[in-house]
């Protein structure tokens with residue numbers, strides 16, 4: 001048949017995870033923790049399953065969870081969102097992003113996408129006949145050139161998609177980046193989709209500047225979060241989205257036909273689990289220890305950590321001192337010959353750009369990280 005997405009193949013995460021399995025390599029490619037989740041949350045899920053909470057949840061999410069999320073947002077960013085009209089529980093961030101783009105983007109609408117970009121933004125733009133407009137952020141700092149962005153934002157710009165802390169670069173946007181974005185969105189009357197799945201993973205006492213902290217941005221943003229990232233349970237595919245009622249109304253029109261509602265017992269369990277805010281507030285410390293352990297362990301290697309991760313659980317490593325190969329070929333070689341799988345960053349760009357950097361996930365047990373470092377140190 002004639003494909004609706006001729007330019008799309010299998011995602012790099014599927015490819016590299018399969019290569020890791022086939023070649024028995026340590027998988028620092030696809031971003032997921034290899035350590036156990038808190039037994040307490042498993043107990044809570046079991047409790048709610050046994051209590052009979054096993055049928056359809058309300059379309060927008062169970063009230064207890066939406067209330068707990070509203071409290072979490074207020075504790076973290078100081079803004080109140082109405083749990084009835086402004087928060088929806090989703091099957092992970094991916095479904096929230098797909099649904100939001102489908103709800104907002106019409107034929108010919110332009111959508112600003114910052115690259116390197118996580119891979120689930122562009123396909124839904126194309127399926128909705130929108131037009132991605134790319135802004136390139138380059139290593140080693142992956143800073144946004146706001147002057148360039150101002151030139152690309154026009155009356156046709158419907159949506160600006162942002163992601164901070166940023167996958168794959170591990171950088172975070174500053175207060176001044178967010179103020180530039182706010183001004184631009186207001187001046188051009190564009191909406192914002194803010195992918196903040198790593199909101200609780202920022203290092204060295206940095207602040208995560210959520211779109212929720214800015215009055216004018218909050219009025220025009222849908223903000224996406226993921227319990228998969230926050231509670232180390234990526235396989236649960238649980239997340240949420242929040243934003244002003246006018247945008248959430250449109251979001252729910254699509255959400256109700258995409259999934260209708262999401263996993264009921266896990267929603268009840270998350271509502272209980274969120275009662276203790278340290279459970280998400282301790283995340284930065286857990287991952288900072290892992291980042292530092294990994295960086296220290298690879299210090300003798302010929303890789304260089306540029307830039308040092310400021311957030312997320314990804315560390316970029318430059319290999320210019322080792323090889324002139326392109327990223328895809330080098331990632332393949334390191335997986336097959338040296339036993340460590342990673343992700344080539346070039347696949348997240350629209351225009352070909354090969355900066356000889358690979359992305360390594362450090363959401364792993366200390367033992368896994370030390371074993372991987374030992375292999376990387378021999379290259």
Ligand code: PMP
Pocket residue numbers: 031091092093094095118163167195197225226227228229234237238239
């Ligand atoms: N956005 C970014 C930037 C991500 O890294 C991920 C997961 N790797 C997602 C969205 C998707 O999150 P979820 O697994 O909750 O769908």
Ligand code: GLN
Pocket residue numbers: 011013014029030031032167
């Ligand atoms: N978000 C994860 C990553 O960046 C992968 C998710 C997926 O496999 N689609 O590695």
